[in-house]
Amino acid sequence: MTPPRPFAFLAIVFTVVYTVAYAVAVSQNYALFTYHPVPGTIGMGVEKVQDGPAMYWYGWMATAAIAAFGACLVACVVPERLAKRVGSGWSWIVPLGVLLFFAYLLRGYFLR
Amino acid sequence: MFTALLIVHGLFAVALLGAITHQTASVWLPARKPAGSFAGRFRAVTAASYTNAIIALYVCTALLGAIIYPEFRVSIRGVLEELDVPAAMGAFELKEHFSVVGLAALPAYWYFWRQPLSEEHRRTRRALTAILAFITWWNFLVGHVVNNFRGYGG
Numbered sequence: 001m002t003p004p005r006p007f008a009f010l011a012i013v014f015t016v017v018y019t020v021a022y023a024v025a026v027s028q029n030y031a032l033f034t035y036h037p038v039p040g041t042i043g044m045g046v047e048k049v050q051d052g053p054a055m056y057w058y059g060w061m062a063t064a065a066i067a068a069f070g071a072c073l074v075a076c077v078v079p080e081r082l083a084k085r086v087g088s089g090w091s092w093i094v095p096l097g098v099l100l101f102f103a104y105l106l107r108g109y110f111l112r
Numbered sequence: 113m114f115t116a117l118l119i120v121h122g123l124f125a126v127a128l129l130g131a132i133t134h135q136t137a138s139v140w141l142p143a144r145k146p147a148g149s150f151a152g153r154f155r156a157v158t159a160a161s162y163t164n165a166i167i168a169l170y171v172c173t174a175l176l177g178a179i180i181y182p183e184f185r186v187s188i189r190g191v192l193e194e195l196d197v198p199a200a201m202g203a204f205e206l207k208e209h210f211s212v213v214g215l216a217a218l219p220a221y222w223y224f225w226r227q228p229l230s231e232e233h234r235r236t237r238r239a240l241t242a243i244l245a246f247i248t249w250w251n252f253l254v255g256h257v258v259n260n261f262r263g264y265g266g
Binding site for chain 1: 224
């Protein structure tokens, strides 16, 4: 199966926007929903702890997914001559940067 | 049920670890001549043939991890807090975030590994493969060690 050439652009946009949006969602706690594993309930947005811990991880992923799919929709109408200018290197430079960002964000666990 | 899913999660992770390590070795340390030794044959695989398997294994491993994650959050995390091992908690937090970054990179990884391989994107392929290999190794080791704090079936 050979994907169309613009798929490269969409793949790069998805990877870049998803990873950046996820990093922002985690650092600012923009969770689309909160899961409470003990009662097994889900609440929209960021909710405080109820019985047991509150889990935002799924909500952060959902927030990033909305941002990434939205960006891909916009990317679909970007002229091909502009899309071709975007280097494939962004698809690994940005994720690598986000990995380092998380290492920095969570440094407190390792520096106590 | 949790223990069964954890074992399946671990088995998928082992298979993923083998596949991604093979591919990483073959793109970063390609065999220059017909391989005779074990290490040489390890590096001499056709890297592109691993791509779809790696994607499928990564998605399955991440999905199973997401399913069993609440159990970790409720029971194992408490043990770590009682034992006062912040480095272990931090390592696991990194694992959850790294796994999401790896998932997000899969579309690009798939595209740049599709046949016929483009020489233009060789560096991108190598970098994406290395990033996925790092994430896989980190997640495997951290998941294994952190679960040992609780003990099997504990």
